[in-house]
Amino acid sequence: MTPRTRRRAEALSRDRIVEAAVELLDTSGEAGLTFRTLTERLATGAGAIYWHVANKDELLAAATDGVLATALAADAPGPPRDRVRAVALGLFDAIEGHPWLATQLALQLSRGTVPPRIFETIGRQVRALGVPQGHWFTTTSALVSYLLGAAGQNATNARSAGPHTNRDEFLDAVSSAWEELDPAEYPFTRAVAAELRGHDDREQFLAGVDLVLAGITAVHLPAGPG
Amino acid sequence: MTPRTRRRAEALSRDRIVEAAVELLDTSGEAGLTFRTLTERLATGAGAIYWHVANKDELLAAATDGVLATALAADAPGPPRDRVRAVALGLFDAIEGHPWLATQLALQLSRGTVPPRIFETIGRQVRALGVPQGHWFTTTSALVSYLLGAAGQNATNARSAGPHTNRDEFLDAVSSAWEELDPAEYPFTRAVAAELRGHDDREQFLAGVDLVLAGITAVHLPAGPG
DNA sequence: TCCAGTTTGGAACAGCGTTCCAGGCATGTC
DNA sequence: GACATGCCTGGAACGCTGTTCCAAACTGGA
Numbered sequence: 001m002t003p004r005t006r007r008r009a010e011a012l013s014r015d016r017i018v019e020a021a022v023e024l025l026d027t028s029g030e031a032g033l034t035f036r037t038l039t040e041r042l043a044t045g046a047g048a049i050y051w052h053v054a055n056k057d058e059l060l061a062a063a064t065d066g067v068l069a070t071a072l073a074a075d076a077p078g079p080p081r082d083r084v085r086a087v088a089l090g091l092f093d094a095i096e097g098h099p100w101l102a103t104q105l106a107l108q109l110s111r112g113t114v115p116p117r118i119f120e121t122i123g124r125q126v127r128a129l130g131v132p133q134g135h136w137f138t139t140t141s142a143l144v145s146y147l148l149g150a151a152g153q154n155a156t157n158a159r160s161a162g163p164h165t166n167r168d169e170f171l172d173a174v175s176s177a178w179e180e181l182d183p184a185e186y187p188f189t190r191a192v193a194a195e196l197r198g199h200d201d202r203e204q205f206l207a208g209v210d211l212v213l214a215g216i217t218a219v220h221l222p223a224g225p226g
Numbered sequence: 227m228t229p230r231t232r233r234r235a236e237a238l239s240r241d242r243i244v245e246a247a248v249e250l251l252d253t254s255g256e257a258g259l260t261f262r263t264l265t266e267r268l269a270t271g272a273g274a275i276y277w278h279v280a281n282k283d284e285l286l287a288a289a290t291d292g293v294l295a296t297a298l299a300a301d302a303p304g305p306p307r308d309r310v311r312a313v314a315l316g317l318f319d320a321i322e323g324h325p326w327l328a329t330q331l332a333l334q335l336s337r338g339t340v341p342p343r344i345f346e347t348i349g350r351q352v353r354a355l356g357v358p359q360g361h362w363f364t365t366t367s368a369l370v371s372y373l374l375g376a377a378g379q380n381a382t383n384a385r386s387a388g389p390h391t392n393r394d395e396f397l398d399a400v401s402s403a404w405e406e407l408d409p410a411e412y413p414f415t416r417a418v419a420a421e422l423r424g425h426d427d428r429e430q431f432l433a434g435v436d437l438v439l440a441g442i443t444a445v446h447l448p449a450g451p452g
Numbered sequence: 453t454c455c456a457g458t459t460t461g462g463a464a465c466a467g468c469g470t471t472c473c474a475g476g477c478a479t480g481t482c
Numbered sequence: 483g484a485c486a487t488g489c490c491t492g493g494a495a496c497g498c499t500g501t502t503c504c505a506a507a508c509t510g511g512a
Binding site: 034035 | 499502504
């Protein structure tokens with residue numbers, strides 16, 4: 001039953017460690033991933049883990065990349081705009097399913113380390129849109145910045161209501177709080193509080209993507225097709 | 227010489243604590259701010275600090291808000307577009323001067339907590355641009371998402387070269403690394419490597435702002451003035 | 453059968469954020 | 483002047499973290 005090459009229940013490996021880390025992050029949040037909880041779940045010691053992984057940062061990066069890889073694996077057909085939207089939604093859903101991803105992506109973004117996978121995927125569509133070569137880098141960077149910023153913000157909103165509150169109640173609460181802000185200091189935020197109720201995070205996120213795409217068209221493709 | 231109400235060299239206060247925290251963050255980076263280093267610098271104990279501040283998260287939020295307040299204090303005159311650019315540059319420069327700010331803003335963004343100060347400031351300009359009321363919230367959110375994402379990314383790039391390397395050498399290194407990526411997996415990133423050399427972070431950041439502004443114009447102000 | 457190299461598990465360590473509390477200090481009351 | 487009150491302080495202590503270290507277990511080849 002047990003193969004001769006198997007030492008324990010299952011040999012330790014980098015993949016198995018990353019997989020366990022993702023599970024812990026998913027079920028217990030960012031604070032739930034500890035070298036203790038990890039050793040416990042893998043029934044091993046800390047030294048064994050450090051043999052396969054340099055440190056916690058590398059482990060988190062590997063977990064992020066792993067989830068991202070499956071989220072962006074499906075390359076939708078169709079015109080570049082639709083494919084950008086598909087990537088955006090892939091990101092959005094991935095963050096909804098793995099809320100810790102928002103923090104990780106934001107942290108990587110703030111360190112200047114855009115996940116190469118995202119940059120490459122978006123960049124290809126920018127090229128396909130017909131943006132002139134001299135502007136590929138700038139345009140892609142702008143689009144990726146928006147995607148990561150907004151995906152994190154909106155998808156995290158979706159779960160920030162807590163496990164038992166429902167989304168509408170949460171929006172109501174935020175909206176009410178905004179309406180009670182100091183009119184002298186926050187007139188705009190107050191005025192906009194009503195728009196908050198009943199709005200859809202996903203729709204808003206996509207509307208932002210379309211906004212940036214429209215900007216790309218306006219700036220770089222004045223006569224091009226939609 | 228010493229006022230009668232003064233107990234020690236200087237009475238402890240929330241402001242003095244936040245000020246010291248900012249100084250520590252500026253000089254020693256994010257890892258440099260510890261309750262030990264803070265008590266040492268303020269010549270006090272941990273308990274005294276906890277009397278004025280709930281915990282480290284609140285301290286970091288206060289430090290972020292403090293720096294942001296001075297960075298966004300000057301409200302430039304001129305058309306809305308220029309004022310949005312001014313806010314953007316204020317953010318950019320603030321992050322360049324306080325690199326830890328990038329991480330803090332990214333973290334707040336990923337928690338769905340956009341600093342109200344930024345939201346309000348940008349929102350007013352969105353309104354002034356002539357965006358229809360029903361789209362104020364969505365449009366402002368999109369613009370803010372881009373601003374925070376890109377400011378963090380670009381301004382952090384500017385210092386990521388390390389204290390002794392200069393910027394051009396750093397870009398050269400990244401560019402070379404990109405050129406050696408697997409052509410099958412990263413054709414776009416390879417093709418774009420050349421654009422990286424000698425590009426200006428500040429210019430790129432502003433170009434992105436203009437891109438989003440152009441998108442806002444195209445989507446919401448089809449016939450409006452620039 | 454032995455040996456060299458890889459992989460393991462767990463003890464130990466320094467440092468972190470946070471809590472707790474005995475006491476100092478300024479003030480109000482008699 | 484003496485005392486009680488309540489805000490504020492400083493430092494010891496706690497539990498937990500990421501990481502290091504190392505003796506031992508295991509594996510495959512000679």
